[in-house]
Amino acid sequence: MPSMDTISRELMLDSLRNYAKKNLFHEFLREKDANNEFPAEILKEMYDQSILGVHLLLIPKEYGGISGGTFDVYRVCEILARIDLGIATGVFATFLGTDPLSVGGTDEQKEKWMTRIAKENLLVAYAATEADAGSDLVNLRTRAEHVLKNGKLIGYKLTGNKQWISNGGVADVYSVLAMAPGGSSWFMVEKGTEGFSPNKHEDKHGIRLSNTAGLSFDNAYIPKENLIGGVEGQGLTQAQAVFGYTRVMVAAFGLGAGWEALEVAIKYSQQRIQGGGPLSDKQGYTHKLIVPNAVNLEAARAYIEEISERLDGGEKGLQTEGAIAKYAATESGNKTAEDAIQALGGYGYTKDFSVEKIKRDAKITCIYEGTNEVMEMTIFRGRWQEHLKTRGRYYIDMADSLQSLHLESPEVGADLAALAARALAVIMEECRAQRLTRHQHITFKLGKLISLAELAFIFAKRAAAVEYTETIKFDRNVWQAMSRVYAKNAALQIAAEGIALILGAAEKDIDLAEALNFNTIQALQKGLISDMDLIASKLKDTFKAK
Amino acid sequence: MHIVVCVKQVPDSAEIKIDIETGTLIRAGVPSIINPYDHFALQKAIELKKAHKCKLTVISMGPPQAKSVVQLGLALGADDGILLSDRAFAGSDTWATSYIISKAIKKIGKIDIILCGMQAIDGDTAQVGPGIAQHLAMPQVTFCEDIKIDSKKIIVRKLIDDGYEIIEAKSPALFTMIMPKDFEPRYPAFLDIHNSLEKPYHQWSMCDIGAQEQYIGLKGSPTQVDRIYPPPKREKAEMISGGVSEAVEKIVDIFEKENFLKI
Numbered sequence: 001m002p003s004m005d006t007i008s009r010e011l012m013l014d015s016l017r018n019y020a021k022k023n024l025f026h027e028f029l030r031e032k033d034a035n036n037e038f039p040a041e042i043l044k045e046m047y048d049q050s051i052l053g054v055h056l057l058l059i060p061k062e063y064g065g066i067s068g069g070t071f072d073v074y075r076v077c078e079i080l081a082r083i084d085l086g087i088a089t090g091v092f093a094t095f096l097g098t099d100p101l102s103v104g105g106t107d108e109q110k111e112k113w114m115t116r117i118a119k120e121n122l123l124v125a126y127a128a129t130e131a132d133a134g135s136d137l138v139n140l141r142t143r144a145e146h147v148l149k150n151g152k153l154i155g156y157k158l159t160g161n162k163q164w165i166s167n168g169g170v171a172d173v174y175s176v177l178a179m180a181p182g183g184s185s186w187f188m189v190e191k192g193t194e195g196f197s198p199n200k201h202e203d204k205h206g207i208r209l210s211n212t213a214g215l216s217f218d219n220a221y222i223p224k225e226n227l228i229g230g231v232e233g234q235g236l237t238q239a240q241a242v243f244g245y246t247r248v249m250v251a252a253f254g255l256g257a258g259w260e261a262l263e264v265a266i267k268y269s270q271q272r273i274q275g276g277g278p279l280s281d282k283q284g285y286t287h288k289l290i291v292p293n294a295v296n297l298e299a300a301r302a303y304i305e306e307i308s309e310r311l312d313g314g315e316k317g318l319q320t321e322g323a324i325a326k327y328a329a330t331e332s333g334n335k336t337a338e339d340a341i342q343a344l345g346g347y348g349y350t351k352d353f354s355v356e357k358i359k360r361d362a363k364i365t366c367i368y369e370g371t372n373e374v375m376e377m378t379i380f381r382g383r384w385q386e387h388l389k390t391r392g393r394y395y396i397d398m399a400d401s402l403q404s405l406h407l408e409s410p411e412v413g414a415d416l417a418a419l420a421a422r423a424l425a426v427i428m429e430e431c432r433a434q435r436l437t438r439h440q441h442i443t444f445k446l447g448k449l450i451s452l453a454e455l456a457f458i459f460a461k462r463a464a465a466v467e468y469t470e471t472i473k474f475d476r477n478v479w480q481a482m483s484r485v486y487a488k489n490a491a492l493q494i495a496a497e498g499i500a501l502i503l504g505a506a507e508k509d510i511d512l513a514e515a516l517n518f519n520t521i522q523a524l525q526k527g528l529i530s531d532m533d534l535i536a537s538k539l540k541d542t543f544k545a546k
Numbered sequence: 547m548h549i550v551v552c553v554k555q556v557p558d559s560a561e562i563k564i565d566i567e568t569g570t571l572i573r574a575g576v577p578s579i580i581n582p583y584d585h586f587a588l589q590k591a592i593e594l595k596k597a598h599k600c601k602l603t604v605i606s607m608g609p610p611q612a613k614s615v616v617q618l619g620l621a622l623g624a625d626d627g628i629l630l631s632d633r634a635f636a637g638s639d640t641w642a643t644s645y646i647i648s649k650a651i652k653k654i655g656k657i658d659i660i661l662c663g664m665q666a667i668d669g670d671t672a673q674v675g676p677g678i679a680q681h682l683a684m685p686q687v688t689f690c691e692d693i694k695i696d697s698k699k700i701i702v703r704k705l706i707d708d709g710y711e712i713i714e715a716k717s718p719a720l721f722t723m724i725m726p727k728d729f730e731p732r733y734p735a736f737l738d739i740h741n742s743l744e745k746p747y748h749q750w751s752m753c754d755i756g757a758q759e760q761y762i763g764l765k766g767s768p769t770q771v772d773r774i775y776p777p778p779k780r781e782k783a784e785m786i787s788g789g790v791s792e793a794v795e796k797i798v799d800i801f802e803k804e805n806f807l808k809i
Contacts, residue, residue, distance in 0.1 A: 005743075007611070008743060011617060011739045012736050015734055015736070022730075049737050051735055056737055056740075066740040
């Protein structure tokens with residue numbers, strides 16, 4: 001679906017921010033967090049069509065929704081995450097829960113359920129995970145057995161257990177993945193169905209405002225009309241079809257949580273006087289705890305926006321890209337939240353400041369919707385295929401296009417991003433030639449290096465664009481400095497880690513420094529500190545302490 | 547009955563920063579909001595619309611992105627939206643701005659009530675509302691905190707220094723609204739924002755409203771801004787403690803030291 005116009009989207013975000021300002025202040029969130037309490041009344045209001053109606057974003061217009069695009073959903077998820085990642089997860093679960101329906105539902109099913117979700121403000125849960133089936137759904141144990149009447153199929157009986165289901169104990173309707181005789185399939189299950197009951201609310205490390213519970217099915221009868229798509233065996237295809245899109249949402253969670261924590265740290269650093277001046281003026285502080293995080297988060301933003309625009313433009317799948325977005329943004333968000341505690345010192349470690357909670361909350365983004373190790377594997381698999389298919393040209397072509405970009409826009413670090421891509425091509429080819437991908441560690445690490453190279457590429461490309469999106473809070477020269485810093489780091493990290501990987505596993509001695517242009521990468525680190533100085537100073541201007 | 551409410555998009559003053567070196571506002575990253583006084587006027591207009599089934603038009607002047615405050619008005623319940631946007635309007639002072647808005651209101655046709663915020667939080671002049679009334683030769687009441695319609699009369703509560711006045715007016719008239727302390731701004735739900743795109747919206751230029759070039763923009767403005775600068779920071783006050791005579795002595799000492807007592 002194409003995204004909506006910027007003004008409408010910004011008005012919606014303003015409504016959301018103002019709702020949060022009025023209702024979701026720190027003390028309220030802190031109390032709910034301490035009590036491990038799901039704020040049912042808040043979710044009710046957020047779904048109320050006359051107050052906010054956030055869930056309508058995911059519902060097509062013909063069923064009473066507003067047909068939001070990926071870019072819209074990314075922005076709403078980012079702002080929700082800045083407010084509270086637990087509440088964000090509650091909303092996200094509804095988004096996720098309606099996905100099997102949007103992807104695989106028949107027109108009648110969409111009409112029935114989407115309309116009800118929109119109009120009756122139903123909270124939805126997405127129930128796939130089991131004790132032995134997380135990202136690997138092959139071991140699905142929940143069964144859906146045929147119920148026949150006069151030899152004709154009239155429904156299914158579901159038996160089994162689900163675990164860690166967001167909204168599990170509070171949803172009105174559930175999309176449940178179960179193994180039917182014809183293969184894995186999604187079913188719509190309403191709360192109160194006989195034989196179905198949610199279990200206790202989990203006591204979690206973070207996102208404690210999100211209800212998480214197991215589900216038990218004991219011969220729960222589901223009419224056959226509730227089999228999504230009406231055909232058995234479509235479950236995994238339907239689940240995978242939306243990964244590109246759903247992972248962008250979790251990526252936006254990482255981005256939002258990270259920026260929220262970083263803003264707290266940036267403002268704090270201007271007020272905390274140590275050694276005769278504010279911490280915000282001390283390089284040892286800013287260049288370690290603030291600037292690298294701002295750079296990584298903005299690189300992730302550039303990537304999320306690129307993928308959102310491509311999905312909104314009609315491209316399908318983009319699973320590898322979704323995985324890169326999720327991996328990069330949530331790793332950065334989690335690291336930023338951790339650094340924000342450090343940046344606030346003893347204060348950061350107390351519950352009086354929000355960063356302690358953000359850190360606990362942000363950790364989940366590295367785990368759910370596929371752990372980041374599963375993301376590394378997915379990224380590697382996707383791009384390894386491209387590497388083989390193009391006979392090693394995939395990243396060489398990317399490097400060539402970056403080189404051309406550098407000639408047009410020499411200020412965005414495209415030369416370094418090109419070196420990063422070229423180095424990655426060499427490393428991947430060496431891994432192929434020496435059959436090093438038999439080491440799982442190397443494949444996962446390659447997933448990480450691929451993510452670095454692709455973010456550097458997209459960041460440089462978008463930093464050179466004539467117009468920026470409304471989300472970029474910085475002047476061109478600052479965002480471009482961020483892109484340069486990212487590219488410098490990406491090239492250096494890919495080359496250095498690539499050498500370590502190959503030499504660590506290869507049986508023969510090999511000197512890769514020249515092939516990776518290591519000397520040039522080192523030489524082009526020039527200017528790194530002054531770029532970081534500029535970014536530190538502009539971050540202070542942009543997020544001024546009151 | 548037809549109500550027109552005038553709204554302005556302003557930088558969020560809570561976030562505003564001034565570049566001390568250049569003396570200009572730092573706009574990057576500063577969010578734009580509806581002027582809070584206008585927000586109150588808009589909500590009052592919507593209450594009147596609901597109670598008396600009036601037609602409500604929301605009007606603003608500004609660059610294309612100021613459409614945002616017009617759409618906010620539409621999403622909250624206005625029927626029609628107009629944005630006055632033209633490069634020729636740039637640099638207009640309060641006189642030129644009120645001239646432009648009055649020309650647009652004339653183009654709308656017969657109207658009964660015009661509501662404005664008492665002032666905008668960026669310029670704080672409180673001149674545009676009264677200016678519109680003057681250009682339209684219309685009676686006006688400023689600093690109103692409440693407005694009601696009673697058959698053909700419009701009854702407002704106007705705040706004055708030591709209390710308030712209840713004033714009755716006949717339509718057409720213009721009222722500028724203050725913002726009560728307990729004002730809670732309402733924001734539209736997602737669906738209302740989405741549906742507001744279906745409502746009539748017009749963007750009018752200088753030609754559309756028949757404004758004369760010599761009265762608009764920087765050239766048509768009697769007021770010219772010299773420069774913008776943050777007020778100098780006040781030095782910390784010195785608190786004097788002790789009994790009356792001791793305090794007086796200390797104050798006189800300071801006066802003498804600072805040469806305040808020399809004639």
